Amino acid sequence: MLGLMQDWPLLCTKVLDHAATYHGRREVVSRSVEGPVHRTDYATLRRRSLRVAKRLEREGIGLGDRCATLAWNTWRHMEVWYGLLGLGAIYHTVNPRLFADQITWIVNHAEDRLLFVDLTFLPLVEKIAADLKTIEKIIVLTDPDHMPEVSLPKEVAVYEDWLAEADDDFAWKTFDENTAAGMCYTSGTTGSPKGVVYSHRSNVLHAMAAVTPDMMAISSRDRVMPVVPLFHANGWSLAFSGPLAGATLVLPGPRMEGEAIHGLLQDERVTMTAAVPTVWLMLLHHLEATGGTLDYLKRVVIGGSACPRAMTEAFQTRYGVEVYHAWGMTEMSPLGSICTLTPEYADLEGAARLDIQEKQGHPPFTVEMRVTDDEGTDVPWDGKTFGRLKVRGPAVAEAYFKGEGGEICDADGFFDTGDVAHMDANGYMQITDRSKDVIKSGGEWISTIDLENLAVGHPDVAEAAVIGVAHPKWDERPLLVIVPREGREPSRDDILAFMAGRVAKWWLPDDVVLVEEIPHTATGKIKKTALRDQFGDYRLPTA
Amino acid sequence: MLGLMQDWPLLCTKVLDHAATYHGRREVVSRSVEGPVHRTDYATLRRRSLRVAKRLEREGIGLGDRCATLAWNTWRHMEVWYGLLGLGAIYHTVNPRLFADQITWIVNHAEDRLLFVDLTFLPLVEKIAADLKTIEKIIVLTDPDHMPEVSLPKEVAVYEDWLAEADDDFAWKTFDENTAAGMCYTSGTTGSPKGVVYSHRSNVLHAMAAVTPDMMAISSRDRVMPVVPLFHANGWSLAFSGPLAGATLVLPGPRMEGEAIHGLLQDERVTMTAAVPTVWLMLLHHLEATGGTLDYLKRVVIGGSACPRAMTEAFQTRYGVEVYHAWGMTEMSPLGSICTLTPEYADLEGAARLDIQEKQGHPPFTVEMRVTDDEGTDVPWDGKTFGRLKVRGPAVAEAYFKGEGGEICDADGFFDTGDVAHMDANGYMQITDRSKDVIKSGGEWISTIDLENLAVGHPDVAEAAVIGVAHPKWDERPLLVIVPREGREPSRDDILAFMAGRVAKWWLPDDVVLVEEIPHTATGKIKKTALRDQFGDYRLPTA
Numbered sequence A, B: 001m002l003g004l005m006q007d008w009p010l011l012c013t014k015v016l017d018h019a020a021t022y023h024g025r026r027e028v029v030s031r032s033v034e035g036p037v038h039r040t041d042y043a044t045l046r047r048r049s050l051r052v053a054k055r056l057e058r059e060g061i062g063l064g065d066r067c068a069t070l071a072w073n074t075w076r077h078m079e080v081w082y083g084l085l086g087l088g089a090i091y092h093t094v095n096p097r098l099f100a101d102q103i104t105w106i107v108n109h110a111e112d113r114l115l116f117v118d119l120t121f122l123p124l125v126e127k128i129a130a131d132l133k134t135i136e137k138i139i140v141l142t143d144p145d146h147m148p149e150v151s152l153p154k155e156v157a158v159y160e161d162w163l164a165e166a167d168d169d170f171a172w173k174t175f176d177e178n179t180a181a182g183m184c185y186t187s188g189t190t191g192s193p194k195g196v197v198y199s200h201r202s203n204v205l206h207a208m209a210a211v212t213p214d215m216m217a218i219s220s221r222d223r224v225m226p227v228v229p230l231f232h233a234n235g236w237s238l239a240f241s242g243p244l245a246g247a248t249l250v251l252p253g254p255r256m257e258g259e260a261i262h263g264l265l266q267d268e269r270v271t272m273t274a275a276v277p278t279v280w281l282m283l284l285h286h287l288e289a290t291g292g293t294l295d296y297l298k299r300v301v302i303g304g305s306a307c308p309r310a311m312t313e314a315f316q317t318r319y320g321v322e323v324y325h326a327w328g329m330t331e332m333s334p335l336g337s338i339c340t341l342t343p344e345y346a347d348l349e350g351a352a353r354l355d356i357q358e359k360q361g362h363p364p365f366t367v368e369m370r371v372t373d374d375e376g377t378d379v380p381w382d383g384k385t386f387g388r389l390k391v392r393g394p395a396v397a398e399a400y401f402k403g404e405g406g407e408i409c410d411a412d413g414f415f416d417t418g419d420v421a422h423m424d425a426n427g428y429m430q431i432t433d434r435s436k437d438v439i440k441s442g443g444e445w446i447s448t449i450d451l452e453n454l455a456v457g458h459p460d461v462a463e464a465a466v467i468g469v470a471h472p473k474w475d476e477r478p479l480l481v482i483v484p485r486e487g488r489e490p491s492r493d494d495i496l497a498f499m500a501g502r503v504a505k506w507w508l509p510d511d512v513v514l515v516e517e518i519p520h521t522a523t524g525k526i527k528k529t530a531l532r533d534q535f536g537d538y539r540l541p542t543a
């Protein structure tokens, strides 16, 4: 027997309709790529998105067509998203920080038909345009006044002119809520990049979960600044969860350096913001250098890689801004968990509170977690036994585009995140490693992240990475690679002495090497594959 | 092209799984029907619900079977809900305050197979049991120590004994998320009661919308007391939204008088509660009489009928508790809107703030509203032009059980709420009447609720109702019926003089009659049908 409730598909455009109808005058403020701050509101943004949809339809774009964007967070980028969504076409955000040939490969693999590009990335596009086999037209996200001369082997349009060719007398198309909505390739440290394909349903459910009080807690009174780019892991869903909550949006455009971000936080009275630790490091440096304050900001969501304890402490004690440590991944739309404090922890203060905030937190309803050993058996939730972190939910990937990578979920439907983590008795998860980075020493696991966090606590260490190196007796043993702080040259023994006693003896690295630079991926994570290549034949003194 | 996200059906049991896994030690506190306060937690509640499911299955209950409950809000009632949900069977909450023959009619119409009943309602059940044609067994929600002698023409079981016959080694069944989950009959002022059939999907989506910061804003740090009974309009979804948020639940059982409610609010440090105005009137009287305070309560959700301005003022200024005026209906699962303050209104104070709080507020994402005139044309959103309020969404009824009442949605899929309302420019809705109560005077509409609110402002008036009475020239004109305060006898002219100037002249009632009592429905609303019967032939002095 079925329920007798209305059939109301969860379509992304309904989110914008809601914002435009009940929060229509709430602003969407952008730092434009051209420079000045631009202001619009949800009602206007919706009308412009309807025009985008109508114009796209004239372009021959419809259900199932992919269109790429190489763009910063601005109102125009959002209009393009919603315009595509309103046709059942698919926004494909491409990360412009990837290598040119990776971008080419991704756009060709996705078979994108149109490319929307910000002025910033025109030089890049000029380089690769000839190789973008399926791109029929390149639309430059600017107005005629700012359009430079370009030499491109494709049809080119200036966004505002192109858009002016349509009016907003248009109705969103409707279709199955499982229809593809968006696409984002994971940087994939092994093999080629893999396309994650979000559906309307997954985006909507994810946004509903993201705004809840124990997650990002977004209300209509919030002024939200998504510093995390739309091209990073579905923009952490803020292009959906912001309008769903009726929150004001402040989009930072191309400028992410400390001064620019601080300026917007203050001028636009931002109450909540979100980005990776690197961005916040720049902001904190800027604040320290200038004596700046954060007068309106209440909370900052930090994820993408582990949020250093010192960063949490700086935000909370120096600037009065609460840190929400978050974990997620492209395959999860991307939110997996947030470290807001449930009653068991809510009253903690000082160091005890920071201890908990090093955890990546607890999941929203719609995310199920499991931590298992190599045999697939659940490990105890004791806050220390770690294993493979697996997830299940309506906004978790079932497969990659074109079946790349084959079956990615186990028999119970769980997706292996590739992260290694433990859970505590209160359901808080903490990442201890990536499963391909974790070191297996004599059958026991050693967390490289724990060792790295410990090593960067040494006053002479700027950055640290730990990898496993072959060992005749133990299979693998840890090697610590460090970038010293400018002008410092700490000794191996000095570092190891610092670490000893703070970690199990058998976890201590077998050797320490100093390097000038540690390689990073396009999303700012340590590229351990490169390190492993570099130190593949390293002979440990203990071997 | 479809998205490549996991197929994860929105089943109600996943809500309880989430609570038990990540908020497992959060308490569910109940005032038991037997008297003492009972304490359990989500992890235990889930295990007991699994036992209910297993035991029900042995009873032959499965997909699509309806089972009735005549019960207060307690942990046992919740276990029965989730046990049924875990089989794809259907909880059917029956309102014990209905007349005995209405209850009989409803249970027979629903074809309920089992009846779960609280001790309180055993006398009632003894009266009607013989007529409950489809009920196979009656399970009394108590333990053997408290089980009285009963004489019932059906098989009878004591809940705790019955439950002890199963263990919790059971897995929830899975099925289509559109499967029927629950049933609730609307009291229906015309015709027979009509069954609303919720689905798993509608309940889950509704709960996700209900907890968002602009709606009930429920977090894991909240201690939520649903005073509204589970048998009223799906219990305002709190049996789902509470666990979904991981909030502590405080269930008041059978005692709703001021003293009992105040005791729980204080002893259990309740932060949020919800019920109809009548309940809060009792609490406010009790507080006034005893000089009591509300030391933990932060907000109270008031709906079911319009929240009087004086009540909002008392809670906010005297007790420091924020009022969330809410509107909904059984057919909406039930939440339609809540009057939390968006930025346009958030800074208002005093009378200006109370003015806004008289509105029923703005809808969550998933509820679409429309206000039209008799021809179906949208009226302007100017905060004064009123018309028929229509709604659409995934938790809004599409039809009634067994097709009673025929097609209930229009061509655009909107359900006519039967309420008359206006919308303002910021998307705030205010109910001005029921469409069958609104008075059509010379083709123009007069709001009976506005007149009633005005009349009760007179110091001598305890309660007021306005109905339309036939008029030769204007078709209908308003008649004001009042219950005077004890010992007072206000005159017609006195009342009309008080109202004049505060309302358009042509809205003024044509006459005033004093009565001892105004008839009410089982859910505490004024029964205008009865009043219209009583005053059907009333001859207005103006006629």
Ligand SMILES: Nc1ncnc2c1ncn2[C@@H]1O[C@H](COP(=O)(O)O)[C@@H](O)[C@H]1O
Residues within 6 Å of the ligand: A186, A187, A233, A302, A303, A304, A305, A306, A307, A325, A326, A327, A328, A329, A330, A331, A334, A360, A417, A418, A419, A431, A434, A523
């Ligand atoms: N808060 C965090 N702490 C540690 N690692 C994180 C965190 N957030 C994300 N990650 C890592 O980033 C991966 C997802 O990468 P991406 O899909 O590129 O966003 C996860 O699987 C984690 O390894």
